[in-house]
Amino acid sequence: MAASPTRAEISEKVIQLFVDIIGFIDRSQVTEQTDFIHDFKIIDDDLTCFVMQIKWQFNLQATQKDWDHITTIEQVVDLIVQRSQLC
Secondary structure (H helix, E strand, O other), X not given: OOOOOOHHXXXXXXXXXXXXXXXXXXXXXXXXXXXXXXXXXXXXXXXXXXXXXXXXXXXXXXXXXXXOOOOEHHHHHHHXXXXXXXX
């Protein structure tokens, strides 16, 4: 059985997914403190696609309520880490 990824590894994967999905943001512009809405005005379809990829890549079971207040990469990573510890 493979070891669980570290928080840093999860963070890097989330950041890379964000950069890949959004497409016009350079990796150097994104950190855990990146706020998708305020920093890059990412809303609607791009954000939905990002959330769907996060759910799929991390096999994340999260409700809309879980996502309602998430606006930063750090909050996404926190949710992934929290949910993986529940399993």
